[in-house]
């Protein structure tokens with residue numbers, strides 16, 4: 567597997583593939599890879615002729631005081647996992663080269679970034695969209711793969727690509743969960759054994775909301791909030807029921823699809839999770855079995 571540290575080298579090696587008409591897939595990650603990332607890589611390998619994964623802990627999406635320094639890193643382990651997954655190359659730029667001091671350009675997506683994660687982390691999405699657009703320009707993929715675990719990020723990246731007419735298809739992939747329901751996250755390794763047990767409350771509350779969903783957004787939001795506020799070891803940041811496309815909070819009776827999103831602190835680790843409600847959601851799938 568190739569490992570590139572700079573944009574020019576990756577472009578040089580990918581160019582012959584593009585010229586030959588091969589479909590290039592990109593899996594953008596911040597490394598410390600787990601089953602969730604590997605599901606993106608597997609889908610990309612299935613759908614594309616050549617797949618590149620980026621491993622870059624993006625300093626721009628962490629505010630001062632957030633966990634940039636303690637964010638898990640395992641470049642060698644990542645390279646091994648990507649190679650076994652059939653990924654052809656890993657793009658691992660240095661922060662000094664990829665986000666040099668003196669850079670002036672920020673990519674900002676309005677509206678969609680104001681609530682949910684954006685309310686708690688106001689500079690986060692500018693960091694994400696700036697770096698994702700750099701990654702898309704660097705690899706120039708036909709398709710780029712993002713997990714629904716970061717649901718708001720997926721919606722924001724789709725909007726950016728649409729608004730800027732970027733020639734790439736954004737593929738969203740379902741959340742991958744551990745057997746007890748906890749969504750895979752690189753931050754899970756930061757949880758103590760006890761916190762790991764408490765963290766399951768997030769997915770359990772979402773599943774309960776999905777299974778009891780009867781189209782009443784206020785009832786679902788109330789029940790998520792009261793369940794998570796009472797859950798031991800968890801400090802709830804937000805629990806929302808939103809329109810899956812606009813991310814606007816829903817109220818009253820909902821006919822179409824909805825999405826429940828939660829964020830909470832478990833000790834010093836902030837976790838997020840989400841689930842579809844209504845058509846196509848967990849409750850509906852279960853009812854149909």
Ligand code: PAF
Pocket residue numbers: 594595596622624627694697698716719
């Ligand atoms: O989802 C992530 O890991 C990051 O936000 C991304 C998309 C790689 C941008 O840094």
